[in-house]
Amino acid sequence: xxxxxxxxxxxxxxxxxxxxxxxxxxxxxxxxxxxxxxxxxxxxxxxxxxxxxxxxxxxxxxxxxxxxxxxxxxxxxxxxxxxxxxxxxxxxxxxxxxxxxxxxxxxxxxxxxxxxxxxxxxxxxxxxxxxxxxxxxxxxxxxxxxxxxxxxxxxxxxxxxxxxxxxxxxxxxxxxxxxxxxxxxxx
Numbered sequence: 001x002x003x004x005x006x007x008x009x010x011x012x013x014x015x016x017x018x019x020x021x022x023x024x025x026x027x028x029x030x031x032x033x034x035x036x037x038x039x040x041x042x043x044x045x046x047x048x049x050x051x052x053x054x055x056x057x058x059x060x061x062x063x064x065x066x067x068x069x070x071x072x073x074x075x076x077x078x079x080x081x082x083x084x085x086x087x088x089x090x091x092x093x094x095x096x097x098x099x100x101x102x103x104x105x106x107x108x109x110x111x112x113x114x115x116x117x118x119x120x121x122x123x124x125x126x127x128x129x130x131x132x133x134x135x136x137x138x139x140x141x142x143x144x145x146x147x148x149x150x151x152x153x154x155x156x157x158x159x160x161x162x163x164x165x166x167x168x169x170x171x172x173x174x175x176x177x178x179x180x181x182x183x184x185x186x187x
Contacts, residue, residue, distance in 0.1 A: 006071030013061040025054050031072075032079045039083040040090075049086055053079040088147050129179035133172050140168035141176075 004012075004023065012020025032053050036046035056078050064074060130138055136158075143149045143157060155165040 007064075007066050010057075010061045010064050010071055013058055014064070021058060024057070028054065028057075028072075028075050032075060035076055035079050036083045036086075039080070040086060045086055045090070046083075049079060049082045053082050056082075129176050132179065133175060137168045137172035137175070140165055141172035144169050 004020070006024070006027070009020045009024040009027070013024060029050060032050035033046055036049035036053070037043060040046050040049065053075065057075055064071065068074075069077075130141075133141070140154050140158065143154045144151065149157065151166045151169060152162055154160075154169065155162040158165065160168075
């Protein structure tokens with residue numbers, strides 16, 4: 001089974017082949033755990049996320065479509081999304097924008113060369129633009145965009161009126177759009 005491609009193992013999982021499932025899980029358990037650990041910094045939480053990710057892969061193996069991306073990308077995307085959900089549940093305060101950049105930089109590339117190319121092309125302008133926002137606007141935007149809070153929830157979290165929360169979020173988005181639309185100036 002170890003010589004079979006990821007897609008072949010997924011196809012086997014889809015039809016209930018236990019050996020294919022075991023081979024696939026063995027192939028991806030360390031990568032899923034490593035990604036979750038790098039994002040969460042907690043071994044127990046990372047183990048839970050990796051286990052849930054591989055369980056979801058098993059459940060959804062019949063709908064995997066290799067035309068939309070590789071199996072590795074699919075598994076790691078599921079793992080990343082679960083880790084982000086775990087972070088949202090665990091943290092009640094916004095994260096520093098530089099930490100958001102680290103989450104973006106977790107590599108799902110299949111080779112070191114691809115990773116280098118991806119990182120070299122990464123747009124760090126977003127981090128710079130976030131840092132330039134006033135603290136209140138940055139907090140409101142991160143609460144809304146990263147944690148998925150509504151403007152009403154941002155209002156309660158920050159102890160401000162709903163209108164103020166909406167204004168801070170909207171103003172921050174406009175400023176980010178302007179900052180990202182401008183060509184970068186080299187120092």
